[in-house]
Amino acid sequence: MTDQSYNFAYLDEQTKRMIRRAILKGVAVPGYQVPFASREMPMPYGWGTGGVQVTAACLVPEDVLKVIDQGADDTTNAVSIRKFFQRTAGVATTEATAEATVIQTRHRIPEQALTAGQILVYQVPIPEPLRFLEPRETETRKMHSLEEYGLMHVKLYEDIARHGSIATAYAYPVRVEGRYVMDPSPIPKFDNPKLSDSPALQLFGAGREQRIYALPPFTRVVSLDFDDHPFDPSKAPHDCDLCGAAESYLDEVITDDAGSRMFVCSDTDFCRSRREAGHVGRLGETAGGGA
Amino acid sequence: MYVAVKGGERAIDNAHAFLAEERRGDPAVAELSTAQIREQLRLSVNRVMAEGSLYDPDLAALAIKQARGDLIEAVFLLRAYRTTLPRFGASRPVETARMACTRRISATFKDAPGGQILGPTFDYTHRLLDFKLAAEGALPPAAPTAPVPTSDLPHITGFLNRDGLIQSETAYDDIPPDLTREPMELPASRALRLQALTRGDEGFILSLAYSTQRGYGRTHAFVGELRIGTVAVEMDIPELGFAVEIGEVELTECETVNQFAGSKTEPPQFTRGYGLTFGQTERKAIAMSLVDRALRWKELGEDDSGAPAQDEEFVLMHADNVQATGFLEHIKLPHYVDFQSELELIRKLRAEALTAIGAARQEAAE
């Protein structure tokens, strides 16, 4: 039931208009971070206030909302955000990726390919890909305007010199349509290829840092690399122990005091639907059999 | 057998119930009323109003009660509420020269028209725990009263200004920016900086100010004047064609007199720093005026000594305790996915490095 003491989707209309204008400019200039007057939300900065504001500005009553954190629908912060929108927008919710019209995510892109008409909203902590190389906003803004991305390549190259390969495993920087270097939020680099040419609209919201950016559908997104060190979207060399999936991103779980480990899909909906379809992993039979 | 963790929703509900119970504490002890907080923990209420950017002692008291006395959490509650309020308009600038002062001191002149008023200050109390306060019930003896000054109290810096000894500020009628409605843009105007400082974390502003006193961007500040009291808030009502008083607020205002600037063509003049905060919050107001002054180095033709308090972007981007707390504490949220990606990477890099070291050793042995 919608809470009548707040406006539809919590935000007042003026705030939504401001956010909507920022989203449209973000769509018009893919990968460019549009400043917006992020509001103080009733949840802490760093816990998805940017994503929540973008979702709130996009939702219509007919939407079906899915919220995931680390790929899972039932992690505490995902539960909390889903509940917020159930209460303030009264929208239907789902755990099934295919049924959702809007998906708010933290740190993952769902395994199942997204479709036209879906919107994926990312929660972003630090939207500036150059931030850890140059902490000043006044400087990084200039670097983006001049397309001066040498510093980023130097950093990646130094990684190679020191470690033999690029030492960035998540929030791996990308170049959008050959123009802006963009932070894809802290998704594992395994997810990076899904950013490019997606039929879905991807929106990124950073509340504390007051930035919104976007990837329209079918936008070309390239992970930065070198000819002799091509981008490698690797993941743990295991199959899911519950559903047997070989190509999904895995959580590592420590199962006993001796340090035994198992690997399970981080995308809980993907894993569940595979198991329902009869797929069984190394330890899945026992789990499914209820022994 | 492994069962994936479920039941996040129930865990959250239970945690909230536990929190409510802890907030109340021992039910054998009488419940604290918000009126008690408002009246007896007034300096907490003032700080929450100042950093919450909302002047409402009752709501601030409620926020403090709800936050179990965690003042940053209370600031957050007040801010989140403030965001939802409709804007009816803006008041006229408040006239602090017409402040009904409960406290007014100057460190630069022994006496001045209007006199020095110590007011309700801790300044000369001996910091000895007063065990009598532990026993409840006794009312303090009434404090002696003085007649309320009938005329305006002129600003001390005004006397310096009259002789041209202090740089004068140019008045302007532009509508000041509002960082709660527009994204922060750097470099910032002084008005925007002052807004960020007045709602900034007291501890952060205090430490920055202290650092300037110890030499990191020193400005030789004297408290020209510190005044605390109530001022009328007036608003223009277009339908009426004149301004009406809509209420009054308690403010602390601090003006510092700082080291002079000057050149071959300009005779030396003192410079100013300014602090203005809600309520009796004098530590914050003084600290704010020092940081304001340090940030003015460019406009006053001083050198950038690289001090933190001179660094506008550093100060403005890190002064907000609600932002800082949120981002700091978010690292306790699940990060399995990014951690896992690092875990895989470090295993891979170690394996490669160990192979390389092994090969080198073998080569050396051969």
Added chain:
Amino acid sequence: MTHDALTGGFSDAPTQSARAFRAILDALSRPGTIVTVTGATPPAPLSQAAGLVLLTLADGTTPVHLAGAADTPAVRDWITFHTGAPLVAAAQATFALGTWDALAPHDRFAIGTPEYPDRAATLIVELPSLSSRGPQLSGPGIRDRATLSLPETAAFKANHALFPLGFDCILTAGNRLAGLPRSTKVESA
């Protein structure tokens, strides 16, 4: 102020503006897509779609420029009453509304700055009709190729050449609209 100025707005702003925004978002993020919208009844000569865009996106913080025949007392009153947007000259406009010819010369609108390309105008271009017959479009939001009945190609080519600067367009006709952001490459069919 005419009586008509008071009517033709949203009856339930939160949900109507949300649906309208999604339609506009869909159009701008998928150039070439034509969407049908409802919810606004602005005074002539404004189309329903153009009126809806203003109701959804304009307010006291977004100056609006009315070009040519769109600049009538009735339209001014309607915009002022429903959005509070100040009416301004072309160069100051966040939104500009008129027929393509009335909006000319098109280089008088804000195109953003290198550091803030978002500070660019959005043109609401009133067309007699809207169809998918016309110049070829490619770029972000478009799988391979799309086509759209644009009033010309040269000005859009020139605008795209400024990328990441440039204005963005929402094309309106009756109750239909389409989007043409600066990121779209336009070529004669």
